[in-house]
Amino acid sequence: MIAEGMKAMVNGSSAIRAMFEEGKKLAEKYGAENVYDFSLGNPNVPAPEAVKEAICSIARDEDPLMVHGYMNNSGYEDVRGAIADHLNGLYGTDYAAKNITMTVGAAGGMNVFFKALLNPGDEVITFSPFFVEYRSYVGNYGGKLVEVPAVEGTFAPDAEALKAAVTEKTRAVILNSPNNPTGAVYSAADLEAIAAALREKEEEYGAPIYIFSDEPYREIAYDGVEVPWVPSFYDDTVVGYSYSKSLSLPGERIGYLVLPNKMEGFEEFASAVNIATRVLGFVNAPSLMQRVVARCLDEKTDVEFYDGNRKLLTEALGAYGYTFTEPKGAFYLWLKTPESDEAAFVNKAKEKHLLLVSGKGFGLAGWVRIAYCVSRQTVENALPAFKELAEEYGLLK
């Protein structure tokens, strides 16, 4: 009955979501405190108090016809202006409301941009491993996702490999730093190399190649690591942002796109993303939440908390003999599976109530993702299970 393209998805579904649902079932059976669910990027740090206050104050004191009504499909003019000003303060840019489109989360924003950009058969490159859903977001519009392996170990982007993968069909490159699932943060030097490679290819093919910089983890970086602003390295950059992690509002679906004036075809794209927002059925980003985030631009999530989890995990897993990538940002730990059969490792972990997501879906088998945006207690309680597993694999010396 269902569409051909959906059949494989219904059978395969998302490994992440399947694990999340499984985790809920295990939690019902054994008690939530006895299940160590590292499957989903669902922040454990609550939204800042200011969010709560903004929600109540706007709902109580502002005109409900304005707060809950339709606005321009790209979002409230004042909200977009406030976000532009905020970015200008951070990055020395000169954005205005017209450069900002409010979106139904970063996922909505990416769909809107690819709807605006892609013709069937066009190619979009990303470094693997990568966020599972990119395949769908590109495929929804007939595009083809081309995977270029990041440097195994550090998972830094490989500009030479990227350059080699560009063809005349390449319309965009998705960057995601801080990275899901590896925790890598791309340095200024990385970005310069990528920009140089793409400029060369733009010239060769006489057509723009856009960077889509997917930045839901922009503020989550550790040890003072800098997260550079991608548009200052490369003009043809569109930024996708979400408040899911920075304000712990993943369920609210609120984010934005930045389309800088300098990008090739700015005016046309600004119209196209406005229209794509409408015709894809998003219509506009949720209205109350638009107004809430505009009041909370200076709020910060508790990066220290995630850093505590990170240190606890990396120290313990290191001591147990596991191989993994030291995360510099985001809240994921990317762990090498101690046996080549990744599914077997995920299952053994699950027997110990450790819920991890297989790397295969992210485009790199032999690894698993541990989402450590969980409570401290979950990390602490999980450590003995990780230790037992290490013992069974003979990792612990």
Place this chain on the structure above:
Amino acid sequence: MIAEGMKAMVNGSSAIRAMFEEGKKLAEKYGAENVYDFSLGNPNVPAPEAVKEAICSIARDEDPLMVHGYMNNSGYEDVRGAIADHLNGLYGTDYAAKNITMTVGAAGGMNVFFKALLNPGDEVITFSPFFVEYRSYVGNYGGKLVEVPAVEGTFAPDAEALKAAVTEKTRAVILNSPNNPTGAVYSAADLEAIAAALREKEEEYGAPIYIFSDEPYREIAYDGVEVPWVPSFYDDTVVGYSYSKSLSLPGERIGYLVLPNKMEGFEEFASAVNIATRVLGFVNAPSLMQRVVARCLDEKTDVEFYDGNRKLLTEALGAYGYTFTEPKGAFYLWLKTPESDEAAFVNKAKEKHLLLVSGKGFGLAGWVRIAYCVSRQTVENALPAFKELAEEYGLLK
């Protein structure tokens, strides 16, 4: 630079939205009270007080990790259960949480369903005139929208014409009652005729043909007119609902799909719409608003208010000599243009600061839509302009 498929849209854009933007400009120039903007279905009745209270109470008293966090992509189990129970109370059905999928408005729900259903080249039938965006919602997934004229004048659905339009490629029929833009409400007899026609065609082709019943105006009907529950006439029915009009929350993008057990392929579709919600980038319906609507299921919008506008307009426009369809539901008046050049009429109306939307985009030239979900004062102030226009056209005897 932009996608081929977007170019025509960027040039044409939506007539409704263009008029909405134009209205804002005119209002800046002449003052909002001197512009009579009947362009957009943006309710003028504020959200009920209970919505405000629910927003504050949930934000203040419930666990922010739950309220703003990820949940199953189909929505919170308890919210879905509460909506199922509510429908069971209204329609004597036996729905449970699994029959309800929370969506980013009705527009999101329709996109999700067509993503789940359509293969490229499939056909979806609707009665014209119809809500402009159906063309995109079907076209997004490679489907073709087939227009069957409703009975001109009453704009009741024509079951015989529908039957004649069904081909082996027909996968679905979109019904929209109370109707945008005509205000027609389909009777039980209408629905029985449609159901009989479709059952015959299902048998002939040996494949299901689904009704997608788009019902954002379900509660807005006048003079005691009944709005029948479509799934009780035809098993292969999916209902799309939105709180945009019933709770005046159009900007919040909150609605749901009903997939009844009896529909052919229920289990498969329930999975497919769950996955489509994720892969299209909606991810889930906005979380706080899911919880808010579950607390406001018994709230009603002020239908009396819209009815007041309706009576004022229909009495006056009738007296001025205009020809129009008496609206039985929704908040649109569908008016025959007094000259065949519809664009010329829309422009003459605009010169008098009357913003109307041309019928062509709805699939029926020679008519315009008047969205009377505006303030009473706007209707009152607009009447002299309608009268002048009638005089210029020699309608007023």
